[in-house]
Amino acid sequence: MTGVLTGILGGIGATVLGLLAMIGRVTIFLGQTLSHMVRPPFYPREFGSALLTIGWLSLPVVGLTAIFTGGALALQIYAGGSRFDAEAVVPQIVAIGMVRELGPVLVGLMIAARVTSSIAAEIATMKVTEQIDALVTLSTHPMKYLTVPRVLAALITVPVLVGVGDVIGILGGYQVATGQLGFNPAAYLKNTIDFLEPLDVISSLVKGAVFGVIAALMGCYSGMNSGRGAQGVGRATKSAVEAAAVMILAANFLLTGVFFSL
Amino acid sequence: MIRFDDVHKSFGPKKVLRGMTLEVPKGESMVIIGGSGTGKSVALKCVLGLIRPDSGTITVEGGEGRDRDAFLARFGMLFQGGALFDSLPVWQNVAFRLLRGSLKRPRDEAKAIAVEKLRRVGLKPDVADLFPAELSGGMQKRVGLARAICADPEIIFFDEPTTGLDPIMAGVINELIREIVTEMGATAMTITHDMTSVRAIADRVAMLHDGVIQWTGPVGQMDTSGDPYLDQFIHGRAEGPIEAVR
Numbered sequence: 001m002t003g004v005l006t007g008i009l010g011g012i013g014a015t016v017l018g019l020l021a022m023i024g025r026v027t028i029f030l031g032q033t034l035s036h037m038v039r040p041p042f043y044p045r046e047f048g049s050a051l052l053t054i055g056w057l058s059l060p061v062v063g064l065t066a067i068f069t070g071g072a073l074a075l076q077i078y079a080g081g082s083r084f085d086a087e088a089v090v091p092q093i094v095a096i097g098m099v100r101e102l103g104p105v106l107v108g109l110m111i112a113a114r115v116t117s118s119i120a121a122e123i124a125t126m127k128v129t130e131q132i133d134a135l136v137t138l139s140t141h142p143m144k145y146l147t148v149p150r151v152l153a154a155l156i157t158v159p160v161l162v163g164v165g166d167v168i169g170i171l172g173g174y175q176v177a178t179g180q181l182g183f184n185p186a187a188y189l190k191n192t193i194d195f196l197e198p199l200d201v202i203s204s205l206v207k208g209a210v211f212g213v214i215a216a217l218m219g220c221y222s223g224m225n226s227g228r229g230a231q232g233v234g235r236a237t238k239s240a241v242e243a244a245a246v247m248i249l250a251a252n253f254l255l256t257g258v259f260f261s262l
Numbered sequence: 263m264i265r266f267d268d269v270h271k272s273f274g275p276k277k278v279l280r281g282m283t284l285e286v287p288k289g290e291s292m293v294i295i296g297g298s299g300t301g302k303s304v305a306l307k308c309v310l311g312l313i314r315p316d317s318g319t320i321t322v323e324g325g326e327g328r329d330r331d332a333f334l335a336r337f338g339m340l341f342q343g344g345a346l347f348d349s350l351p352v353w354q355n356v357a358f359r360l361l362r363g364s365l366k367r368p369r370d371e372a373k374a375i376a377v378e379k380l381r382r383v384g385l386k387p388d389v390a391d392l393f394p395a396e397l398s399g400g401m402q403k404r405v406g407l408a409r410a411i412c413a414d415p416e417i418i419f420f421d422e423p424t425t426g427l428d429p430i431m432a433g434v435i436n437e438l439i440r441e442i443v444t445e446m447g448a449t450a451m452t453i454t455h456d457m458t459s460v461r462a463i464a465d466r467v468a469m470l471h472d473g474v475i476q477w478t479g480p481v482g483q484m485d486t487s488g489d490p491y492l493d494q495f496i497h498g499r500a501e502g503p504i505e506a507v508r
Contacts, residue, residue: 041363126347133312134345138409139334139363 022243029221030213033151036143046149054115054150054216055157059164061114065106066098066165070172073097078181090183091191094173099200100260103166105252108211111158112244116219119150120240123223124233132224147220151213158212159205166204203259210255211248218244263288264309264417264449269318270473271304278304279315280473286466288323291443291450293460293481295495296470297504302453303342305470306419309451310337322417331364338410338448342422344402346394346409353390356380356408365413379408383438400431407435411442418443420452424459436462457496460484469495471504 073094081087123146126132132142170192177183222240226232264286271279278301286292294302307313309320311330324336346355356376360367367375377387383404394402403423410418423439424432436459443450443463452463460467461481468478469492477489484496494502 043362122349129343130341130345131347133307134339134341134347136312137310137334137337137339138359139331140358 025225026217026221026243029224030217032143033147033217033220036141036148037152041144043145043149046145047153050149050153051157053118054111054153054212055160058111058114058157058161061110062107062161062165063168065110066103066169067172067175069102069106070094070098070169070174071176073102073169074173074176074181078177087181090173090177090181091188092195094177095170095192095196096200098169098173099166099196099204101252101256103169104162104204104207104211105248107158107162107165107208108215108248108252109245111154111161111212111215112218112241112248115154116215116240116244117237119216119219120222120226120237121233123220124226124236127224127226128228128232142224147217147224150220151216154212154216155209156212158215159208162204162208162211163201166201199259203255206259207252207255210251214247214251215244218247263321263323264451265319265321266305266308267319267321269305269308269320270316271301271308271313272316277473279308279318281318282470282474284468284475284478286449286451288449289447290465291440291452291463292466292468293452293454293464294468294470295453295455295457295460297455297495300470301473302470303421306339306421306451306453309419310334310339324416335359335363335365335413336416337419338413338415338417339419340403340406340410340421340423342425344394344406346402346405348394351391351393352380352397352405353377355394355405356390356412358409359413376408376412379412380405382411382442383408384434399426400428400435403427403431403435404438407438407442411446414446415448417449417451418446420450420454420463422454422456423452423463424454424456429458432456432458433462439463455495457498460496471495 074090077090077093078087081089123132126146135142135145174185174188174192177188178185218240222236222243226236266282266284269279269282270277282301282305294305296302304313308315309322322333346352347358350358353373353376354361356379357372359365360372360375361369373390377390380387380389385401385404385408389397389401389405394405397405407423410420420439423435427435439450439452440463442448450463452459454460464481466478467481467484469476469489471491477487477492479487484492487493490503494504
């Protein structure tokens, strides 16, 4: 009995220590990335390519996610609000729900699914095929060439994607509310604009920037620390997406507290 | 000249190098032979700083100094699997060093040099705009070779240059390596367990076994060395002092 208990406690201890060690390693990795970000050489072509891949090519999936979420949100609020005669709050709740929470979180998670996985798989494959070693022998620092452009591109483009997602989500709610639920289009827009405050929008964009950094950083970190072979690449990709998604949700909780509870 | 002095390297409990000592004279082609997993690749990577030895010293004539970029610019390396960058066309792989860093040149000039190096390794200019995934294994090795020599390095490393190639293509790559090393006057270090490669490429041979250099000498003395380890290896015998896993 004592042996079983010791085994369970030992397992918990090992997991916690492993988690703390990983947090430490990711923090060091972030510090190294920031340090390389401000020191030349810079790789503008790789940065441009990362802007295109992370930002522009993510627009369709972000737009589709936002429009369906905004529409569903309008339907839910209308149905829920009707239980206590509060159907009229649909524009306000859709706006605040999309801008403060659903826009940044859903865009962050979609970026984790689309961008983190692709970065992790690409860099892990480069590692197992010795392309990272080849970079070093060609006098090119892998952090500067692979990590910095991707993290910087995510820092810039994900807030923009979140802004676009917020707008499209609100338009999704607008379409459903005015098309199916009988809301007046002009009044819907006026209520939305009047209700939103600058802090709502700022919090949304700041969350986007933080989520973008998390998504790109975890992709790069897992890729660079990948194990050998196809299995190593698979594990790196899976752990990158898992870690990015959990960290995005945790960061969202913390940032919501910072912006709206203090 | 490259000098290994009592170099040790372990990975966890596995001791790979256990006091490797070797001198590679300037302008010579040294081939390191040895079984799989004996630390040949580790030795090469230690020179480049890709792996840090646990103890011992590795000295490269001219020194590393403070400028690591300039130090690495003196080397070219052909990787076992090519290690070509999938996302770049062939010419950008070959001219990688010429497109960025201290050796940066205008793109047109870099491309012209890349095409010339591709021609040197027997590839036509139309290969320049293809991507690595569109090439056969032999062509990828040639592109890797062109990349290794593109910036005219003083020292070239070849990691298993003929692995995975058919015998005729292996012969072509061996001849290319020999010609290029001779015409460039470079110091070359090759690791392989292909004895045909050894005889085609080497001026000197070193056998790495159990983490130490078991035998070293001119390639011409290899067959009459009298070293039982070397004899077993070059004749591919299952019986002998080197334990073969069955």
